[in-house]
Amino acid sequence: MEESRLRVLTPQVIAVLVRRGADFAAAEDAVQDALLEALGTWPEHPPRDPKGWLVTVAWRKFLDAARAESSRRRRELKVDGEPVPGVVGSTDDTLQLYFLCAHPSLSPSSAVALTLRAVGGLTTRQIAAAYLVGEATMAQRISRAKRTVAGVRFDTPGDVATVLRVLYLVFNEGYSGDVDLAAEAIRLTRQLAAAVDHPEVQGLLALMQLHHARRPARTDDDRRLVPLAQQDRSRWDTRLITEGVSILQRALARDRLGEYQAQAAVAALHADAQTAEETDWPQIIQWYDELVRFTGSPVARLNRAVAVGEADGPRAGLAALAELDPSLPRHTAARAYLHEKSGDVEQAARLYAEAALLAPNLAEREHLTLQAARLNAAARHSSGQAHE
């Protein structure tokens, strides 16, 4: 049995144990023990129903552990009557696990780690590598998260919005090492969308797919950033775009708009344009208006200002930008871009250089430095010609 199949089964089995009343941490330990036994047994005797096998063995391990624990404390007493094993195979169990991992008592970073571990079935080492922290640190973060949710019982459904936020955080972490967190987030969101009928879940899934589809074009062969307008659109994943758009359309048809659907709609309009010039900027502005209405997010306002610059010209864009807090992330970069569009090359070069120093990551800093260098070199060149 290959690792990816086990990765899918693990959370389902944990979920069954949790539903039967096992504490989350105890359930996970029991499932890890069962997996070890599977590694020894399955090559010789492959089970007909791997999930059923795992549930049976893990439940036995859990009861053994519970008995050992209680006999240590109260040697005479037996564990109360074992609950009758229920039917295996309902997706609602995994759904409970999503809500448990996104519990409001957890910090966002703990919720993310626990979700990847319990729902995603990733190893602690893989999660640590993806977040560029040591394995011991990540193990600590996960066990602290497990302790936090140790007493939580699930009789009421949790808040879908919290689960979506956790999945969105996973997606935005991108990828490094052997685990692609963006792909992992899509897999988990797809699973969630199959289990819960909510237009925002579909909106988030569509959003992730549409962004992911453009990833091959986002960097060049030297791993340098390529801005949207200059991307080679033939490198976009059209199959993924088609899927994302149709999922979004089905969500929008239900007329329960939310922030993820609005963001996905913007991404869909970009994906829909054959060339950068064909982008439907007026409609993008409308979706940013919706987004601002839902979230009030200053970042959405900033993006809206850039879209205004594209639709109504750089002056209108700069005017919209001037109303926003200049300390917003990427505010200077957006100003540089709009100044360049308006033909004010000198100002644009200065702002690009300034934006480079404020860039949140190396790829962006290098991109912005190159923009400044390009404009300065062009200015030198044209003034050189003027002197001739």
Place this chain on the structure above:
Amino acid sequence: MAKYLLLKHYRGAPEALNNVPMDQWTPDEVAAHMQFMADYAERLQANGEYVEGQALSPEGTFVRYDGEGRPPVTDGPFAETKDLIAGWFAIDVEGYDRALELAGELSAAPAAGGKPLHEWIEVRPFLAQPVTITE
């Protein structure tokens, strides 16, 4: 083997000889510099001398405990100028001489006009290295 930190400075170290701001280089010169940094890290990894490397943002504040209440936050306690670390490479090399050699290579990263940057690189040994007794 001994560990050293190679520190690049935005400010605080003496100025580089070929000190032209990066946005005044040609795009090709900028690209060559970036390529050098990537190759340098890759080469260290291939030799088994790489521990880790990170670039730092020029933002940075100094904070100090000053009794109850909010701690003071300042731009830096320096008399002349603010010392700013731009980034580092942590290396694990045979000895001090090799660390100096690598720091020299890093300082020769290509810059404006395709000429070396001649930037000052600070070399700091890690503490807690067991004493190596050689014969």
